[in-house]
Amino acid sequence: MNILDLCFPRNCPVCGGPSDREGRFVCSGCLDRLVMVPPDDGTAAALEFDGIARRLILDFKLRSRLYLKADLADFLEGAAIARYDVARVDAIVPMPLTLLHRFLRGYNQSRLLARELARRLGRTCLEGALKRKGSPRRQSGLDRKARLKNAIGTFSVPERAIPRVRSRTILLVDDIHTTGATLAAAAEALKSAGAREVWPLALARRGL
Numbered sequence: 001m002n003i004l005d006l007c008f009p010r011n012c013p014v015c016g017g018p019s020d021r022e023g024r025f026v027c028s029g030c031l032d033r034l035v036m037v038p039p040d041d042g043t044a045a046a047l048e049f050d051g052i053a054r055r056l057i058l059d060f061k062l063r064s065r066l067y068l069k070a071d072l073a074d075f076l077e078g079a080a081i082a083r084y085d086v087a088r089v090d091a092i093v094p095m096p097l098t099l100l101h102r103f104l105r106g107y108n109q110s111r112l113l114a115r116e117l118a119r120r121l122g123r124t125c126l127e128g129a130l131k132r133k134g135s136p137r138r139q140s141g142l143d144r145k146a147r148l149k150n151a152i153g154t155f156s157v158p159e160r161a162i163p164r165v166r167s168r169t170i171l172l173v174d175d176i177h178t179t180g181a182t183l184a185a186a187a188e189a190l191k192s193a194g195a196r197e198v199w200p201l202a203l204a205r206r207g208l
């Protein structure tokens, strides 16, 4: 326990009990109850968006509990290491929010997590590497094929970012994904701009 813990005791946001992990909020008991996605599952997500994970992510995304950043970044970091040869990653790119979402929430949670992951892996976070070309139609109510079609073509790499993307291996970071269609569309835009490889990574996956 460090001096900050004595001054500001940390409580687990899930069970309310004292946190027993240094520098983290989620206690080890609640951590054990989280459902992780197996790395060989073929999906880029770290967690199932369910139960405890759902609550933590919504606290972070919608209720501005930004202090959960380190706890959530642990899952992204673990998933990145379990799935990819992270030594080959040149840069981290966060998924951009739509302008409307940015306006409503005031910050971009994927960007905060991407920045933290980049810091831990000792890589640059290329924040302006992807832009949304306006708002796509709502994804809900569309089947997988329609989602993919809807999502493709909504991302672009600005001219000035192209030299930083070209020939690079990029870890593309999102918070929650459903079908992976949006991540795939963003990855396609980075590849069209010359990225060597784009590896998708999401904090959680939500069922359709």
Ligand SMILES: [Zn+2]
Binding pocket: 012, 013, 014, 015, 016, 017, 026, 027, 028, 029, 030, 031
């Ligand atoms: Zn707990």
